[in-house]
Amino acid sequence: MGRTTAAPIDWHARAAALQPDGRAVIxxxxxxxxxxxxxxxxxxxxxxxxxxxxxxQAADIDAAVASARRAFADGRWAHQSPAARKRVLLRFADKxxxxxxxxxxxxTLDMGKPIRYSLAVxxxxxxxxxxxxxxxxxxxxxxxxxxxxxxxxxITREPMGVIGAIVPWNxxxxxxxxxLGPALAAGDSVVLKPSEKSPLTALRMAELAVEAxxxxxxxxxxxxxxxxxxxxxxxxxxxxxxxxxxxxRTGRRMLEYAGRSNLKRVYNELGGKSAYVVFADCDDxxxxxxxxxxxxxxxxxxxxxxxxxxxxxxxxxxxxxARVAAETVKYxxxxxxxxxxxxxxxxDDIQLRSVLGYIEAGKAExxxxxxxxxxxxxDSGGYYVAPTVFDGVRNDMKIxxxxxxxxxxxxxxxxxxxxVIALANDSPYGLQAAVWTANVHRAHxxxxxxxxxxxxxxxxxxxxxxxxxxxxxxxxxxxxxxLHAFDKYTELKTTWLRIEPAAS
Ligand code: NAD
Numbered sequence: 086m087g088r089t090t091a092a093p094i095d096w097h098a099r100a101a102a103l104q105p106d107g108r109a110v111i112x113x114x115x116x117x118x119x120x121x122x123x124x125x126x127x128x129x130x131x132x133x134x135x136x137x138x139x140x141x142q143a144a145d146i147d148a149a150v151a152s153a154r155r156a157f158a159d160g161r162w163a164h165q166s167p168a169a170r171k172r173v174l175l176r177f178a179d180k181x182x183x184x185x186x187x188x189x190x191x192x193t194l195d196m197g198k199p200i201r202y203s204l205a206v207x208x209x210x211x212x213x214x215x216x217x218x219x220x221x222x223x224x225x226x227x228x229x230x231x232x233x234x235x236x237x238x239x240i241t242r243e244p245m246g247v248i249g250a251i252v253p254w255n256x257x258x259x260x261x262x263x264x265l266g267p268a269l270a271a272g273d274s275v276v277l278k279p280s281e282k283s284p285l286t287a288l289r290m291a292e293l294a295v296e297a298x299x300x301x302x303x304x305x306x307x308x309x310x311x312x313x314x315x316x317x318x319x320x321x322x323x324x325x326x327x328x329x330x331x332x333x334r335t336g337r338r339m340l341e342y343a344g345r346s347n348l349k350r351v352y353n354e355l356g357g358k359s360a361y362v363v364f365a366d367c368d369d370x371x372x373x374x375x376x377x378x379x380x381x382x383x384x385x386x387x388x389x390x391x392x393x394x395x396x397x398x399x400x401x402x403x404x405x406x407a408r409v410a411a412e413t414v415k416y417x418x419x420x421x422x423x424x425x426x427x428x429x430x431x432x433d434d435i436q437l438r439s440v441l442g443y444i445e446a447g448k449a450e451x452x453x454x455x456x457x458x459x460x461x462x463x464d465s466g467g468y469y470v471a472p473t474v475f476d477g478v479r480n481d482m483k484i485x486x487x488x489x490x491x492x493x494x495x496x497x498x499x500x501x502x503x504x505v506i507a508l509a510n511d512s513p514y515g516l517q518a519a520v521w522t523a524n525v526h527r528a529h530x531x532x533x534x535x536x537x538x539x540x541x542x543x544x545x546x547x548x549x550x551x552x553x554x555x556x557x558x559x560x561x562x563x564x565x566x567x568l569h570a571f572d573k574y575t576e577l578k579t580t581w582l583r584i585e586p587a588a589s
């Protein structure tokens with residue numbers, strides 16, 4: 086029998102045929118915004134309009150929260166056994182995988198990342214996250230406290246209630262899944278507000294969840310702007326917790342909204358300016374440079390944990406900077422719908438202008454631009470930036486202090502181990518960090534000293550749903566992923582029972 090090879094997919098043809106539905110999903114059905122208002126959803130690839138999306142506002146959030154509360158209160162989901170919830174969520178994960186090509190295309194069109202990564206990373210990772218929490222939920226046990234003989238104290242976890250999830254545009258499906266996985270597995274109901282820049286996959290996910298058997302009202306999606314739908318959700322008196330991922334600026338607001346409303350719990354997963362420390366005793370400078378470039382320019386540099394502050398020991402700094410600048414030729418932006426493309430479009434015009442503004446600030450402050458530094462593919466109608474490396478950066482420069490959220494790396498130089506610990510920690514952020522050294526003692530010393538939620542040693546690529554993800558300092562106060570995420574979406578209850586001694 087001869088082998089058949091599948092013909093390559095013509096993503097442009099599929100994109101042209103696509104007619105995404107931009108209506109909200111409330112109570113298990115598609116609905117227009119109560120006001121009838123919509124906003125334009127356009128593709129950063131070429132500026133083409135993709136859909137009219139429901140412009141959710143307070144009335145739509147009220148309807149979604151009421152639906153979520155009804156679903157929670159009558160126990161249609163929360164009172165199912167963990168094993169029953171597992172079965173539904175595993176079907177949901179299977180449906181995400183079965184719709185992989187459609188979801189990947191929506192993700193790429195909506196936020197500009199290369200189709201190869203939407204297919205290989207975003208959709209599978211979102212499905213794996215849902216499946217992992219489904220598999221976990223009937224294997225976690227509660228506790229009995231070590232009290233005296235006349236008492237029994239049960240420490241149990243209960244679903245928290247109605248969770249508001251507010252997520253960004255850089256990994257729309259994965260960020261949604263990091264909230265949905267633990268919250269739905271725990272038995273909560275969710276109202277998800279996707280970013281106005283990338284609402285399409287979240288809406289489709291909600292439909293697939295209903296098809297998988299998730300009861301109506303358990304998972305609602307209301308698209309809209311942050312200052313409208315987002316604010317209404319975070320201020321809502323009947324929302325028990327907000328799972329937020331986004332900028333530190335908006336994270337501050339989440340805490341204010343909670344203070345101004347019902348003191349709902351707020352779990353913030355915020356920005357980063359991760360330090361990537363390379364010592365002269367690193368035994369593979371080439372791999373260190375390749376890994377830095379690969380992690381920095383993946384997803385157009387629009388990753389919260391991108392190693393955007395690279396700190397290199399002075400004696401190897403010139404060699405490292407030259408290597409990393411040379412790597413940029415592998416990441417030149419191209420059409421995200423072509424299978425070979427590794428660098429796609431910046432999410433929109435606003436973000437493009439912000440990134441270009443930082444590049445200008447770097448040049449004006451005297452940093453040396455060793456690669457890129459310009460807009461790219463200007464005749465495409467979309468938004469592209471060449472992968473950019475600045476050398477000779479000082480830690481007080483704007484490009485070293487602020488999160489750029491684009492393909493711009495800053496290389497700084499240091500002399501001693503003590504210097505670099507102080508330099509790396511001199512940032513309002515503390516999401517991730519890396520240490521490259523062949524000295525095992527130094528690796529441990531520096532990893533302990535770095536104030537970051539995750540520290541990588543001699544690598545930067547490892548990532549898995551089994552480990553917590555979150556930051557120190559102004560990178561946030563929560564942890565997504567791993568069993569620890571259940572803490573965010575469950576209440577801890579103590580129940581005391583008296584045990585009478587035997588009568589005789
Ligand atoms: P953003 O803060 O502008 O928006 C995030 C979400 O909040 C969006 O849904 C937006 O509509 C909503 N929002 C905006 N203003 C609001 C308001 N006033 N009230 C209520 N909701 C509001 O962030 P972004 O530009 O979408 O995302 C980029 C940021 O996300 C970066 O800082 C990045 O580092 C961060 N991020 C962090 C993680 C993490 O796990 N720590 C992961 C991904 C992205």
